[in-house]
Amino acid sequence: MSNGDLRNTTPVTAELLRGALELEHTARGVLPHRIPSWARARGADAQLAMAETQPSGVRLKFRSRATAVELDTVPTKRVYAGLPPRPDGVYELLVDGSPAGRGRVGGGDTLTVDMTTGATENRPGEVGTLGFTGLPARAKDVEIWLPHDETTELVALRTDAPVEPVVETGRRVWLHHGSSISHGSDAAGPTSTWPAFAATTAGVELINLGLGGGALLDPFTARTLRETPADLISVKVGINLVNADLMRRRALAPAVHGFLDTVRDGHPSAPLLVVSPVHCPIHEDTPGPSFPDFTELGGGKPRFRAAGDPAERENGKLTLNVIREELERIVRQRAVHDPNLHYLDGRELYGAADFEELPLPDQLHPDAAAHRRIGERFHRLVLTADGPFADRS
Incomplete structure (x- = not known):
């Protein structure tokens, strides 16, 4: 399906996200945080700063009749000096709670880490796109779980049908x-x-x-x-x-x-x-x-x-x-x-x-x-x- 068929662009807001405690608006989109800014200010630790932006448990969740979904993201790829490249992070799609697809996004920013000294170097990269097609043409709950170990900025969500937030009732x-x-x-x-x-x-x-x-x-x-x-x-x-x-x-x-x-x-x-x-x-x-x-x-x-x-x-x-x-x-x-x-x-x-x-x-x-x-x-x-x-x- 071409991008021209994905006419519905929906801003990524807190209403569509589960598992994040705060959204930071960046020059490219939004960055989910699992520790809020007031708490981050009390812990000047590079390891914690990296870990809390890796969206473990964070997922987009919405209701839609869409049969095709695209998500533009900027992942941060970690490279450890002297070690083989890490695989790209995995995104997982659930439809009405059942697994329906997996994907990866290339490109993105690069963070090079020297584990012996703790030194880091950041290099900016390009936006990448994740796509899923062939979803059932009925009203359904759609979840996209973000990579648990890869910092991920969310740039744009596109679908071929409107989306709406899911209102949870009764779930602890x-x-x-x-x-x-x-x-x-x-x-x-x-x-x-x-x-x-x-x-x-x-x-x-x-x-x-x-x-x-x-x-x-x-x-x-x-x-x-x-x-x-x-x-x-x-x-x-x-x-x-x-x-x-x-x-x-x-x-x-x-x-x-x-x-x-x-x-x-x-x-x-x-x-x-x-x-x-x-x-x-x-x-x-x-x-x-x-x-x-x-x-x-x-x-x-x-x-x-x-x-x-x-x-x-x-x-x-x-x-x-x-x-x-x-x-x-x-x-x-x-x-x-x-x-x-x-x-x-x-x-x-x-x-x-x-x-x-x-x-x-x-x-x-x-x-x-x-x-x-x-x-x-x-x-x-x-x-x-x-x-x-x-x-x-």
């Missing part, structure tokens, strides 16, 4: 915060990250604040959770605290309490789930920090290694087992006065036996099959009839 909103695993690192696509898989299986609306390298108990993240309307809330923390060697055991409990206190200020009675880290052998009993090891590549990516010494636990350095002990103790203590607060050991989602079957390719991040397993287990343990997020209405 699940607000989730976590690390790169929650963000979706190494997932097969945006609907295959473990939170997206669990959410779509359960029929809940996902707001995914999984932030690669950014689950660090930052107060501005807690305030973001506090200010975001939601029915269900989960916080998965631990691995980034070890990766970054950010704090010692003395600081962990007050930081967790403060984070949960802030969330509870805005959501005093919503089901709130604290999830500890999944199994990760390099950090179970060895502190961080973590460093990429370029001498051994797995699938064209560096493997990570733990640079700490297990003996440093005696001086208060954090490991995953230490963090699990503290999180379970904190939740047990608070739950006496907060019956809607719950704890889930992350090893119930992905444990030692899972690592033997589906090892972490880079020693930190699950692959596509493991994402699905984690999503299936989270759905079963948390979102079904016996779980803390079960719909008991």
Whole structure:
């Protein structure tokens, strides 16, 4: 179908987007953000700035009789110095909730990153176009899930029939915060990250604040959770605290309490789930920090290694087992006065036996099959009839 047949151009507005907390108007279009500007101003961190613009869980959703859809975007391609090129991000189309197509957009801006020094270089590029045709000629809900790991400016939406926003009724909103695993690192696509898989299986609306390298108990993240309307809330923390060697055991409990206190200020009675880290052998009993090891590549990516010494636990350095002990103790203590607060050991989602079957390719991040397993287990343990997020209405 030619562009001349796509006569309906619809501005991309917040009414058509799910999963973004803010839209920034740029010279070329709009840029979805998963952390609002007031919070971003409190965290001058390049990694967080990159992660929160990668639209994990963000999707266009509209109702239309259109049989053809085009979306102009400007993706930002990440290039890591000394490593093979990354594949282009995946867009996924759903029609009335069912998969109906996948696509990629070439071109765009380029961000070159030197992982050894942290230096970056930006190079502007051209607008690219994603197209889907052959959609059923009836009124239907159309969703386009944006690449979970590729910053994406939205320039124009064109269709061969008018579109209108979808008014949600009765769907509960699940607000989730976590690390790169929650963000979706190494997932097969945006609907295959473990939170997206669990959410779509359960029929809940996902707001995914999984932030690669950014689950660090930052107060501005807690305030973001506090200010975001939601029915269900989960916080998965631990691995980034070890990766970054950010704090010692003395600081962990007050930081967790403060984070949960802030969330509870805005959501005093919503089901709130604290999830500890999944199994990760390099950090179970060895502190961080973590460093990429370029001498051994797995699938064209560096493997990570733990640079700490297990003996440093005696001086208060954090490991995953230490963090699990503290999180379970904190939740047990608070739950006496907060019956809607719950704890889930992350090893119930992905444990030692899972690592033997589906090892972490880079020693930190699950692959596509493991994402699905984690999503299936989270759905079963948390979102079904016996779980803390079960719909008991």
